[in-house]
Amino acid sequence: MGAPIPRFLPCGDTAVTVEFGTEIDDGLNALCLVFDAALAEAAIPGVIETLPTYRSVLVQVDPLVIDMPAFETRVHEILAGLATDGRPPRRWIIPVVYGGEFGIDLEDVARSHGLTTEEIIRRHSSRTYRVAMLGFLPGFCYLSGADPSIALPRRTSPRLKTPAGTVSIGGVQALFASVEAPSGWHLLGRTPVRNFMPDRDPVFLVGAGDEVVFRPIPAADWDALDAAAAAGEPVAELVAA
Template sequence: MVPPRTPPRLLPSGDSAITVEFSRKIDDEANRRVLALDRTLAQEPIAGVTETVPTYRSLLVHYDPTEIDFPTLGRKLAQLAERPVSSSERSRLWRVPVAYGGEYGIDLEDVAKTLGTTPEDVVARHIAGDYRVAMLGFTPGWSYLSGLPETLHMPRRQNPRLLTPAGTISVGGVQAGIQCLAGPSGWHLLGCTPVRTYQLHREPTFLLEPGDRVKFYQIDAKTYAEQERAAERGEIIAELVRQI
């Protein structure tokens, strides 16, 4: 017998937003419920809702308090959140190239030492992962991925870097990530991809979407340079394998 799902917590976020929290920890089931509610609100809009922001474990729902109040919206959201989540989540599968180690992934050797293995084994473990885009955030195109193999789980850096390169492929805690733009990070840098998950004047502007799946594969420096030039021209380097 399947145990009943825990109802989400409805938390006020200021005077014009509600956080619908499905879990207090990171897990794919909670994230599926987040994305399902987000899709439902897109398909069946509630008058007064102005924007939704999905995260790993909660959905932030902005609303106009002159059109709908907190109790009324909360009841509607709670009812929608109880709908069954489809077991066959529709998503796309992308193959993303990565140049690992050296100037592309300056933490690869340190990660290998910490895990008591070799850089080649770390790369093999990373490539073997079956990743799922749980959310986008922090900076445009920053893709948070679940599915990091347990053998690569490790604490984040004690001293975050103020600047890490655009395209960084990294791991931190139980997560993997694709960092599109240069910026600060406390994660461990394993490699770099020429893929632009965000490109302002390209269609689509954002390449990956929550619920998409990602597989990484290794490329050499020559291929990276070629693909980087193509990406600068607006080409989509990641390969869309199939619609699941």
């Protein structure tokens, strides 16, 4: 692929952001993920950890092992040989209880767009989302591919606490949360899926580059699925790999 020329943005003396663009764009994000994988495969001495985002990759380095000019040279070498990853993405079916106590903003979102709650659910659950990155807290899935017809700016008054598993929208983005946390997003529903469990293998179930489809389920199914998820079962269905 023809990779754009990156910008190298120092983050203190032990990290650097390799930035490929300034927009939220699936193409840029795909480049970040492929570059991140190639960087890991290169096993450059002094590179400690990487974190891909929508449009950049944060790289933690040991400056006593590799200096910035040498690191930048290696990055350009990797980019010159970078090839498109042809592997199909994994696709997960994520069960969601919409509305009521599980999605306390669903009615407000519907009212804001002059739609019924059923139509909001239909539009939200009919999309195939792409996991652009994990961020904010462990296992939080930031999703591209949201329906612009139901987009809303984030809340003017963020909540100090929202439950683990919230499924929400904010601006043109969608989110599948992992742990209890503050949020200014609009909560449409909740899933019993635990995307982050530190004692489970794998620790993260759904990862960057995967696809997600939300499947509405009745509130009556919640207790059984939540108990299964708490016991370590995926609950989410993997339908492609």
